[in-house]
Amino acid sequence: MAIGEAEGRGVEYRGNVAGLLLAAGSGSRLGRPKALVELGGERLVDRGVRTLAEGGCACVMVVLGAADTTVDGAVTVHNPDWSTGMGSSVRTGIDALPDTVDAVLVALADQPLITPEAVRRLVEAFEQGARAAAATYNGNPRNPVLLGREHWSTVYSMAERDVGARPFLRAYSHVVTTVPCDDVASPEDIDTAEDLARLSEVLDRA
Incomplete structure (x- = not known):
């Protein structure tokens, strides 16, 4: 799909890093699309967009x-x-x-404990010269992930079925800058009603 076919409200491209929020799933185990699930009075899709924007992404796209x-x-x-x-x-x-963008920062809508600070650290890594970067937790690369334009075609060719950038991170680990985010975020995701209840409690205590 060309950019002209996308729909947006109040959006202006003005920088080098775009945020890309993946929010297309049906939430089969949850029983409803995760994008529309509310957490603390805010839909997960809106929370994800806000996180990317507050973290420094010049524009945000949602799939x-x-x-x-x-x-x-x-x-x-x-x-x-x-x-x-x-x-x-x-x-x-x-x-x-x-x-107009030179890099994309990919995040998932069902990971509400990803914070603007985690996004900001990846954007700062890009500004300092990183052309691929991943947030790490206990040393393990997870989301979000930042990809310079030169890597898009490789990621594109490797993304299939239910995997996104993970094969790229493994195959090209030598070009990936790791960015520890344990102290500011968590990659825990929402797959079930129990996950939703547990993460709601975590956010209530924050």
Whole structure:
């Protein structure tokens, strides 16, 4: 999908790092699309967009699929192949990235404990010269992930079924800058109602 086909409200491209929020899944184990789930009175998709914007992404794009909705402050792109897994959402997002950005920071809507500070650390790594970077927790690379433009085609070719940037991170670990984020974020995700209740309690205590 070309960028002209994407829909956005109040969005202006003005910098080198775009945020890409993957929010296309149906939430089969949760029983509803995760993008629309509310946590602390805020939809996960809106929380993800806010996190990316506050973390320093110049623009934010959201890949939707099972549920289409308007997302303020972001460009939305529909992935018609969302049911095949996250890989197709990564490819849809890369296809839609504007020519004016030099890197993309990929995050998942179902990881609400990712914080603007974690995003900011990756953006700062990019500003200091990193062309690929990943947040790490206990030394393990997880999300979010930052990818310079020169890596997009490789990530695109490796993203399939239910995997996104993970194969790239493993195969090209020698070019990936690791950014510890244990102290400011967590990659815990929401797959079930129990996960939602547990992370709600975590945020209530924060």
